[in-house]
Amino acid sequence: MKIMKRILLIALILVAGYIIVDIGRYFVYPDITSLKKSRPAKTAFMEHREEQWLKKGIKKKIKNSWVPLSRISPYLLKAVIIAEDDKFWSHEGFDFEAMQKALEKDIKKKKFQAGGSTISQQLAKNLYLSPSKNPVRKIKEAILTWRLEQNLTKRRIIELYLNVAELGDGIFGIEAAALNHYGKHAAELSPREAATLASILPNPRRYTPDGNSRYVENQSERIYQIMVRRGIVIPEFDEVINETQSENDIDVEDQKIKDKEKPEGS
Template sequence: MKPLRKLLFWAIAAPLLAVLAIQLYFLGQIWWWRDHNPRSTSFMEQQLDELRKKSPGARLKHQWVPYDRISNHLKRAIIAAEDANFSEHDGVDWEALQKAYEKNMKKGRVVAGGSTITQQLAKNLFLSGERSYLRKTQEVAITYMLEATMDKERIFEIYLNVVEWGVGVFGAEAAARHYFGVSAAALSPAQAARLAVMLPRPRWYDKNRGSAYLQRRTDLILRRMGGADIP
């Protein structure tokens, strides 16, 4: 191979091999988590770094609990609030993505994501809160890895245990104790609905618990919870 052709070959091949290696890493992690619980996530590590800049001894509030020790009220509330078709879709709600794309085009910037529960889990596990189409593409790829490797119950179990719920608060057990002083298993319908509504902006709602919108949205989710299908 001539030097110029060789240089061109590696200029193309090297980035592709790097991308492939990253995808294989993600897939290997996901395969391991089929029957092993994640100890941490990208979002946890990022927030812990932020907290430790102000307080070197800071720690996250997080405690893993099995799926059957999380209130069904919370499961229904989150599906009603975040992803009504969770039990039926293959990980990506393309109609929701199309609506988000149209909204972003009107605004001239990325302001909506249209993410399913599985997509949110993909982002929490491996990515960041950055809004970009490149990150969204990677999110979708990881989403399909999750759906191909795990059943819906396992995806939802991990999500419930790692999702962010406030400043340094991660997972249903920590959230239930942080906001209501009860276990995740003991959450009432109203408490569950309130936690579900907080998910899009957990740190903000942690500091603004008296928000009128939070209460109105909680009442709406309470009315929708009865029709939510949980895995």
């Protein structure tokens, strides 16, 4: 009996030691300072998706195109912050009020869903961790979030996030999402398009901007109306811009038809 207790005690000590070392290494690894100037080649989330496809025998490639913050629609930037982390510019990586509310919801549902994450926390998870939801991963995420906030500017954090966030099955980053869903560059996104893309961030593989989801419709409208109330969007001006874009699209299509109808050599 004593031998079994000793074995059990040693096993517990070894497990505890492994967990401590596994968590503790994130205080020094990976090299976050390199993100000040360099862009990540491939994130942990991208690798996770590729592993899923490989297991299922799906031949698919990650879609991702890097763009600087200056080439991303300011409407998109505002919409994402409203949707995901409205206190982004003022907090130091954690929104404790949002975390408390999420925890209360988890207790009521008797599920650990780990909501209330800030953009900084989501970036840490996307870059270095798996999508799994467990307390150990959340501790790692907290350490990495603290290091991101200590080493990078807010501008750099949001730039990285917008370039690596998942916005569709295998679609990462706002440029790839804008091209895939709207056939335009991230800089050209309208307020409505920006609000719609921001609304799918919580579950980009379930929701799509071009679907018939009531959630996407309601959430995108909520984000858009907040932008209107804050003076980010002037509805009348937005309508004029959309009408002009539609007219330009029609003109381009008409020109293409005329070009096709021209006899050769003319």
